[in-house]
Amino acid sequence: MSNIRIDVKIIKILFRSLIFRLLFIIVIISAGFTLLSPYFLTVSNIINVLRQISYTAIIGIGMTFIILSQNIDISVGSVVGFTSVVGALSMKIYHVPFQIALIIALIAATFCGLANGIFVTKLKIPSFIVTLATMSIVRGIAFGISGASAIFGLPELSKAVDFFGAGRISIIPVPIIIMFMLFIIAYLMLSYTRFGSYAYAIGSNEKATRLVGIKTDNYKILYFTMTGFLAGVAGFLMMCRMGVGQANTGLTWEFEVISAVVLGGTSLSGGRGNIWGTLMGAIIVGITRNGLNILSVDPQFQQVAIGLILLGAVAIDIATRRTLADRKF
Amino acid sequence: MQRPFIEMRNITKKFGGVEALKNVDFEVYQNEILALLGDNGAGKSTLIKILSGAEKKDSGDILIEQKKVELSNTRIARNFGIQTVYQDLALAESISAVKNIFLGKEILRHILFFRILNHSEMNIRSRKLLSSIGLQMGNLNEEVEVLSGGQRQAIAIARALALSVKLLILDEPTAAMGVHESAMILEVIKGLRNNEKISVVIISHNLDHVIKIADRAIILKNGERVGDARISKQNYNKILRMIVSGKA
Numbered sequence: 001m002s003n004i005r006i007d008v009k010i011i012k013i014l015f016r017s018l019i020f021r022l023l024f025i026i027v028i029i030s031a032g033f034t035l036l037s038p039y040f041l042t043v044s045n046i047i048n049v050l051r052q053i054s055y056t057a058i059i060g061i062g063m064t065f066i067i068l069s070q071n072i073d074i075s076v077g078s079v080v081g082f083t084s085v086v087g088a089l090s091m092k093i094y095h096v097p098f099q100i101a102l103i104i105a106l107i108a109a110t111f112c113g114l115a116n117g118i119f120v121t122k123l124k125i126p127s128f129i130v131t132l133a134t135m136s137i138v139r140g141i142a143f144g145i146s147g148a149s150a151i152f153g154l155p156e157l158s159k160a161v162d163f164f165g166a167g168r169i170s171i172i173p174v175p176i177i178i179m180f181m182l183f184i185i186a187y188l189m190l191s192y193t194r195f196g197s198y199a200y201a202i203g204s205n206e207k208a209t210r211l212v213g214i215k216t217d218n219y220k221i222l223y224f225t226m227t228g229f230l231a232g233v234a235g236f237l238m239m240c241r242m243g244v245g246q247a248n249t250g251l252t253w254e255f256e257v258i259s260a261v262v263l264g265g266t267s268l269s270g271g272r273g274n275i276w277g278t279l280m281g282a283i284i285v286g287i288t289r290n291g292l293n294i295l296s297v298d299p300q301f302q303q304v305a306i307g308l309i310l311l312g313a314v315a316i317d318i319a320t321r322r323t324l325a326d327r328k329f
Numbered sequence: 330m331q332r333p334f335i336e337m338r339n340i341t342k343k344f345g346g347v348e349a350l351k352n353v354d355f356e357v358y359q360n361e362i363l364a365l366l367g368d369n370g371a372g373k374s375t376l377i378k379i380l381s382g383a384e385k386k387d388s389g390d391i392l393i394e395q396k397k398v399e400l401s402n403t404r405i406a407r408n409f410g411i412q413t414v415y416q417d418l419a420l421a422e423s424i425s426a427v428k429n430i431f432l433g434k435e436i437l438r439h440i441l442f443f444r445i446l447n448h449s450e451m452n453i454r455s456r457k458l459l460s461s462i463g464l465q466m467g468n469l470n471e472e473v474e475v476l477s478g479g480q481r482q483a484i485a486i487a488r489a490l491a492l493s494v495k496l497l498i499l500d501e502p503t504a505a506m507g508v509h510e511s512a513m514i515l516e517v518i519k520g521l522r523n524n525e526k527i528s529v530v531i532i533s534h535n536l537d538h539v540i541k542i543a544d545r546a547i548i549l550k551n552g553e554r555v556g557d558a559r560i561s562k563q564n565y566n567k568i569l570r571m572i573v574s575g576k577a
Contacts, residue, residue: 192445194435201432204421211383211419212433212488213404271423 018265022280029284029309033291040291047173053260053286054179055080055234056253060260060278061186062113062227067261068199069223070206070270071127073116076231076257078139080250083109083235085142088151088245098160105239106232112138113228117221127224135254142247151245165240175237182230186275199223203270259310260285284309332395334359334528335380335411335496340389342375349375351552352389357496362522362529364539364560366572367549373532376549377498380530381413382406410495416504418485422474426466427455429473430488458487461525462517479510483517490525497521499531503538511535515542536572540565550575 014020033040059076066073087105090096096104112134119130154161167174190196201209202216210216231250239245264281266273285306292302333356342350350372357363365373378384380391382400391398393409400406403413420429431451438447455469464483473481482502489497502518503511519542521527533539539546543560548571555575558564570576 192448193443194446197428197435197446200424201421201428204423205419208419208421209432211403211415213407214433267423271421 018274018277019280022264022277022284026280026283026287029287029291033287033294037291037294039294043171045290045294047171047176049283049286049290050176050179051173052290053282054173054175055238056256056260056285057179057279057282058175058182058234058237059227059231059253059257060264060282061182061275062223062230063257063261064186064264064266064273064275064278065190065196065199065223066127066227067258067266067268068203068270068273069220070203071120071220071223072258072268073113073127073131073224073227074254074258075112075116075131075135075138076227077250077253078135078137078142079109079112079228079231080235080238080253081247082112082138082142083232084239084245084249085146085151085247086245087236087239088154089145091154092151092245102236105236106229109232109235110225110229113225113231114221116228117224120224121217121220139247146245146247148247152243154239154243154245161240161243163240164237165243175241178233178237182233183275183279190275195219195222200271200273203267203272205271256282256285256306259306262314263310331358333357333392334394336390336392336395337376337380338390338392340376340379340391341387342372342379342384343387348552350379350386353549353552353554355380355547355554357528357530358545359528360522360526361544362518362531362542364543364546365530365532365549366536366539366546366568368572370551371549372552373549374500377413377500377530377532380406381411381498383413407492410493411498412489412492412494412496413498414482414485414489414500414502416501418481420473420481420485420488423472425470426459426473426476426480426484427451427469429484430455430458430491432488434492454491455487458490459483461520462486462490463513463520464517477510478506479513482506482510482514486517486521490521490527494527496528496530499529501533502531503533503535511538518542536565536569548572 030041039045059080063073063076083105086108087101090101090104091098116127116131116134119125120127164174169177190199198209198214198219201214202219206216235250238249242249260281261273261278262268262281263284264274264277264279266277288305288309289302292305335357337353337355340350340353340355353372353376355376365377367373375384379386380400382403382405385401391400398409400409421432427448436447436450436454437444438450452469459466462483464480466480473484476484486497499518502514506514515538518529518531521529531539531543540560540562545557545559546568547557548555548568550572556571558568
């Protein structure tokens with residue numbers, strides 16, 4: 001009997017950890033799909049899922065900082081499409097080398113993020129409204145400069161584009177390696193730098209943070225700028241992957257990115273979150289889509305499933321947090 | 330005769346058509362606990378905000394150690410050793426006690442070309458700071474949200490002490506606290522004067538608490554200074570009269 005009590009106690013301690021809870025969800029969903037299909041739990045499929053989620057997960061890094069600081073950016077999907085077009089146009093029409101096209105595209109994307117940050121902080125417009133507007137503006141510009149057509153036949157469909165699009169290091173696709181490297185950098189920033197630490201403080205109590213002399217507006221601008229940059233990275237990688245620049249790349253990605261961040265435990269009211277939670281949230285979304293694809297479920301119903309998982313996971317997390325908080329008092 | 334450590338002379342402040350402060354004089358001596366008393370709307374918060382650099386005065390002078398200064402922002406006030414703990418404590422609830430104590434003044438260390446947060450040093454210093462004001466806390470990495478009111482007040486005070494402080498301003502330090510926690514905080518405040526040799530200004534509506542720890546009181550009414558008195562049980566009624574009627 002006492003052994004059972006110890007086991008229950010250990011389980012309760014483990015479930016206090018957000019990462020453990022998310023891992024548990026991943027295991028449950030994976031187990032379910034494995035039972036339903038023998039094609040799910042294979043090395044190639046796992047790598048495939050990680051590659052598919054790497055683009056939204058990369059953007060999720062920036063979104064984590066933004067949501068931590070009590071803001072939101074729903075223009076990220078549009079920035080992806082814009083970057084894809086800018087990169088492709090630079091190479092196809094203006095014949096710039098791959099490296100220069102990459103720099104141009106990333107500058108363009110970063111500028112979008114900077115603009116968001118300035119409008120939010122200097123004009124004091126809520127971030128949802130600002131990024132709702134820039135979502136439309138940026139996508140519109142992307143369609144405009146591309147003539148609403150896909151930009152095929154990139155001249156630099158060379159080793160560079162192939163490497164970033166379809167290349168691997170050992171058996172691991174390059175986007176996955178870039179994703180993990182960026183997550184490690186983000187973790188170090190959040191844990192060991194003022195830049196990262198202040199995202200929590202600003203989201204928790206911006207007034208208090210300002211009162212101690214921290215220039216909160218500057219940090220918020222940096223978080224939006226960084227997110228624009230990361231959306232640019234994702235957009236450029238996607239362009240390399242598809243070999244095409246398209247204005248509608250990244251359509252509805254903001255939903256997946258925000259879902260990953262919120263599923264991963266970052267609170268929409270700011271001040272609380274975990275970067276590895278974001279990665280796990282992206283994995284949860286990814287394996288759900290992948291599993292439903294393997295089972296030939298209609299894409300529309302996949303959206304329903306993702307929405308329900310998001311609701312369920314957040315509800316469980318809120319309930320768990322409430323129970324743990326009550327016990328502390 | 331001892332000169333005041335901080336002097337405010339003829340301070341005036343208007344908000345639109347409302348005169349919040351009318352030629353108010355205010356002085357704090359070294360190593361004293363001064364109570365700033367008065368009813369709602371007396372001008373206490375405005376005076377304190379001017380002293381802490383959060384508001385600009387319309388006219389008047391501020392002297393620190395007999396030298397005229399301009400406290401045009403909170404950073405300048407902090408550089409002069411003036412720290413404020415506001416009534417709402419201004420703590421970030423979802424981060425830890427350590428992070429709150431060192432918010433804006435983090436201790437860094439160098440690794441290669443990078444300057445990173447020195448968590449272990451901040452932990453050690455936080456524990457020392459809290460211990461110096463008589464508070465022992467178990468886990469300093471818990472979110473402040475789960476702590477009691479008294480513990481939060483102590484963290485807010487520790488945050489003020491983390492930098493070199495000569496004058497600590499406490500706005501309603503025992504508001505919404507129970508008997509036991511109020512007693513703890515009052516002991517902490519006495520310790521600041523006795524052990525840390527820090528001057529303290531407290532704003533409080535609780536005259537009983539003020540009587541227990543303050544050395545002197547300055548009373549404001551309708552934006553004017555109506556009197557001051559040494560704190561004692563004998564002066565209790567006189568102080569009360571000044572607060573209510575504006576007359577000694």
